[in-house]
Amino acid sequence: MLSRKKPAVGPGSGNTVSSAKESKKKRKLPKLEDFLQMRDYTGAITLAEFNRNSGKGSEETNLWIAYTAFHLGDYKKAMEVKFWKDNSYALVKTTDISINSLNWFTEESTNNAWRTLTLSSSLEEYLALTKSEACHPDVWVNLACCYFFLGMYKEGDEMALKGPKSRLQNRLSFHLSHKFNDEKRLMTHHQALQDIIEDQLSLASIHYLRSHYQEAIDIYKRILLDNRDYLALNVYVALCYYKLDYYDVSQEVLAVYLQHYPDSATAVNLKACNHFRLYNGKAAEGELKTLQETASPSFSFANDLIKHNLVVFRGGEGALQVLPPLVDVIPEARLNLVIYYLRQDDVVEAYNLIKDLEPTTPQEYILKGVVNAALGQEQGSREHLKIAQQYFQLVGGSASECDTIPGRQCMASCFFLLKQFEDVLIYLNSIKSYFYNDDTFNFNYGQAKAAVGNYKEAEEIFLLVQSEKIKNDYTYLSWLARCYIMNHKARPAWELYLKMETSGESFSLLQLIANDCYKMGQFYYAAKAFDVLERLDPNPEYWEGKRGACVGIFQQIIAGHEPRETLRDILQILRNTGNPQVEYIIRTMKKWAKENRIPVT
Numbered sequence: 001m002l003s004r005k006k007p008a009v010g011p012g013s014g015n016t017v018s019s020a021k022e023s024k025k026k027r028k029l030p031k032l033e034d035f036l037q038m039r040d041y042t043g044a045i046t047l048a049e050f051n052r053n054s055g056k057g058s059e060e061t062n063l064w065i066a067y068t069a070f071h072l073g074d075y076k077k078a079m080e081v082k083f084w085k086d087n088s089y090a091l092v093k094t095t096d097i098s099i100n101s102l103n104w105f106t107e108e109s110t111n112n113a114w115r116t117l118t119l120s121s122s123l124e125e126y127l128a129l130t131k132s133e134a135c136h137p138d139v140w141v142n143l144a145c146c147y148f149f150l151g152m153y154k155e156g157d158e159m160a161l162k163g164p165k166s167r168l169q170n171r172l173s174f175h176l177s178h179k180f181n182d183e184k185r186l187m188t189h190h191q192a193l194q195d196i197i198e199d200q201l202s203l204a205s206i207h208y209l210r211s212h213y214q215e216a217i218d219i220y221k222r223i224l225l226d227n228r229d230y231l232a233l234n235v236y237v238a239l240c241y242y243k244l245d246y247y248d249v250s251q252e253v254l255a256v257y258l259q260h261y262p263d264s265a266t267a268v269n270l271k272a273c274n275h276f277r278l279y280n281g282k283a284a285e286g287e288l289k290t291l292q293e294t295a296s297p298s299f300s301f302a303n304d305l306i307k308h309n310l311v312v313f314r315g316g317e318g319a320l321q322v323l324p325p326l327v328d329v330i331p332e333a334r335l336n337l338v339i340y341y342l343r344q345d346d347v348v349e350a351y352n353l354i355k356d357l358e359p360t361t362p363q364e365y366i367l368k369g370v371v372n373a374a375l376g377q378e379q380g381s382r383e384h385l386k387i388a389q390q391y392f393q394l395v396g397g398s399a400s401e402c403d404t405i406p407g408r409q410c411m412a413s414c415f416f417l418l419k420q421f422e423d424v425l426i427y428l429n430s431i432k433s434y435f436y437n438d439d440t441f442n443f444n445y446g447q448a449k450a451a452v453g454n455y456k457e458a459e460e461i462f463l464l465v466q467s468e469k470i471k472n473d474y475t476y477l478s479w480l481a482r483c484y485i486m487n488h489k490a491r492p493a494w495e496l497y498l499k500m501e502t503s504g505e506s507f508s509l510l511q512l513i514a515n516d517c518y519k520m521g522q523f524y525y526a527a528k529a530f531d532v533l534e535r536l537d538p539n540p541e542y543w544e545g546k547r548g549a550c551v552g553i554f555q556q557i558i559a560g561h562e563p564r565e566t567l568r569d570i571l572q573i574l575r576n577t578g579n580p581q582v583e584y585i586i587r588t589m590k591k592w593a594k595e596n597r598i599p600v601t
Contacts, residue, residue, distance in 0.1 A: 032064060041071040070146065137162075141169045148172060153179045167194065171202040178206055197223060204236070211361055211400055213240040231257050235267055242270060245405070247277040265291055265302045272309065281313035288313070308333055316340045327353075335367055347374045365395045366410060373417065389417040396427075405431050416444065421451040439467040443476060450479050459483040474505040478512055485516040490525040493517075497529075507536065514545060523552035524566060531573045543579055550574055554589055564598050571600055 035044035045068040052061050130139060140163030147156030157176050160169055170192045177186035186206075193199040200219050207216035217240045220233045227233075234257040241250035251274045258267050268291045276284035292306055307322045308330050319340040326333035334353060341350035350371050359365040369391030376384030395401050396411030412427035428445050435441035442464045449458035462480045470476050477496055484493035493513055500506040514529035530546035533539070550570050556562040571589060574582050593600045 036068075039071075041068040044068045045072065066142070070142075137164050138166065139163070141166060141172060144169075144172055148175065167196070167199065171199060174202060174206065178209060197227070208236070208240060208243075211243070213243045216240050231260055235264075235270070238267075238270060242274060242277075245277075247274045250274050251278070263290075265305070269305060269309065272313075276313055281315060284313045285310060304329055308336070312336055316343060335363065338367055338371065342370065342374060347371070347378050351375050359391075362395050362398070362401050362406065365391050366406060369395070369410070369413065373413070385417055389414050392417070405434060412444075412448075416448065419451075421448045424448040425452065437464075439465045439470055443470050446483075447475075447479055450483055455483045455486040459487055474508070477505075478509055481509060481513060482516055485513065485520055485522065488520065488522065490517050490520075490522040494525050494528065507533075514542075514549075518545060518549055518552075521552065521556075523549040523556065524562065524569075527553060527570060527573050531576055534577065543577060546573065546577065547579075547581065547585070550585065554592075558592070564596070567593055567598060568600050 030043070030047065032044055032047055035041070035047060045065055048061050048065045048068065052065065127143065130143065140159050144156045144159035144163070145168075147153070147159055153176055156172070157180075160172050160176070163169055170189050174186065174189035174193070177183075177189055190203070190206075193203055200223060204216040204219035207213070207219070217237055220237045220240070224230065224233050224237075234253050238250040238254035238257075241247075241253060251271065254267055254270055254274070257264065258271065261267065268287065272284045272287035272291070275287050288306055288309060291302065304326055308326055311317065311319050311322050316339075319337060323333050323337040323340070327337065328334075334357065338350045338354045341347070341353065354368055354371055357364060357368065359368050369388045371388075372384045372391065373388035375381065376386075376388060392410040392414035396407045396409075396414055398407070401407035401410070408427045408431050412424050415421070415423040415427070425448050428441075428448060432441070432445065435445075442461050446458045446461035446465075449455075449461060459480070462476065462483060465471060465476070477500070481493040481496050484490065484496075490513075493516075497506060497509050497513060500509065510529050510533055514526055514533060517523070517526035517529065527546055527549035530542050530549055534542035534546055550573060553562060553566060553570055557564055557567055567589060571586060574586055590600060592598075
């Protein structure tokens with residue numbers, strides 16, 4: 001446990017009484033059964049080891065040491081018990097539900113299960129048992145469980161096969177099949193599950209691990225109907241709702257468990273994550289203070305978890321200091337470090353970190369898709385863009401994700417890469433109410449609107465973007481400039497160019513303005529743009545564009561569609577060119593100006 005509610009014995013464990021009998025009772029040494037009843041496995045293993053070291057131990061004492069070491073996450077020690085007694089099979093039978101089911105979460109022992117990082121005890125105790133001639137055959141499945149929780153799945157599978165068939169062995173093999181991605185074997189063990197609590201909890205766990213959260217919820221709720229005192233199931237249900245993005249429902253269900261175990265690291269951490277999703281990082285950080293005060297120095301996983309989540313809650317602050325050492329400790333650490341690199345525009349580093357990851361969850365598929373899309377766009381790699389499109393389609397087309405917000409975002413991204421923007425809008429329109437103030441969403445939504453020719457709405461959407469980083473991006477500037485021009489607002493498009501520093505991107509934007517303005521009959525700004533282009537690059541095409549734009553604006557002035565004063569600017573633009581045709585055009589314009597009494601000097 002992280003901390004005890006009260007001392008197992010001694011002052012404060014009961015009310016003061018005058019009876020000598022009760023005083024004597026209070027002075028009695030605690031029994032192992034008392035510690036086990038309270039799930040105080042630290043106290044239990046301390047007493048058992050004291051008895052063994054003082055010469056009062058027995059074969060059964062060693063079995064209890066292995067049992068408690070297992071519950072404390074000291075799986076290595078549990079594998080080194082030196083004796084095995086024939087009647088010790090009861091240990092497996094009396095193990096609490098969550099361990100027997102090989103579910104990922106227990107009640108109070110959940111927190112201690114995180115101590116697999118210490119790898120100090122449980123494994124060693126059971127290993128020694130196998131060397132005894134009196135070794136009970138069921139020791140092998142207990143040994144296999146230790147290997148499983150150590151992540152040594154191949155060794156665990158080998159040990160499990162050495163033992164006799166049992167419900168626990170089947171549950172363990174069920175989980176190992178999932179780890180090995182052996183679908184045929186998994187279904188074989190699935191069919192062997194019975195309608196008992198342990199087996200059903202194991203099935204729910206696999207549903208959770210395969211992202212079938214609603215199926216897991218249904219099992220947990222069915223068990224809770226007849227077993228209200230199985231409070232830990234509320235944590236499992238809350239976690240499933242969290243995964244389904246029902247954060248308020250998750251919080252409500254979680255409160256039932258927190259009323260009884262307010263110092264549970266699992267529950268407090270989940271509550272903090274709910275606050276992060278419902279409110280903000282600051283609110284989540286406040287919840288984690290409770291967990292920080294609870295965690296002991298030996299509770300390394302809780303400390304690592306706190307540090308990891310604080311990085312997330314603080315928007316990536318301290319990511320490079322905290323996340324790299326946790327990459328192989330906390331599964332999400334790798335993903336969050338990849339996200340950090342993406343936000344820093346370090347796409348190559350993000351790709352190197354995730355390229356060897358075999359995705360198994362929607363989040364991993366999505367992130368691999370995003371990284372490949374970013375790398376493909378940065379390097380102009382069609383191969384990476386195709387991989388990204390396939391990842392997005394896989395998630396968005398799956399039965400479990402197709403109607404979720406991330407699933408629809410994935411389908412929109414898939415069609416975006418395929419340049420099928422009508423289809424992109426079908427998906428983005430269905431979720432736009434959730435992203436009104438999201439700059440990235442509006443950036444992509446605006447591009448899709450513009451791509452199908454809906455420039456008016458696209459302009460409005462682009463102007464909702466507040467991020468300076470996006471607003472300085474060439475893609476954003478070029479699309480916004482095009483929207484302005486297509487909406488007959490050439491001047492703000494020209495002003496976008498004037499604000500840019502001289503670069504290859506500013507030259508490209510100038511070309512876009514020149515050609516789009518010419519196309520839309522906004523010849524004044526087309527002439528200005530072609531004039532700058534010609535001076536930067538004496539390409540004959542730019543002179544032809546400028547000549548056509550100047551003649552076009554002259555016609556508009558004659559027709560009364562443009563102010564006559566504009567003619568003076570056009571003449572100046574023409575004088576910037578040394579082409580022989582210029583003199584003839586200027587004479588023609590001046591002659592008309594003189595006839596219409598328009599000053600041009």
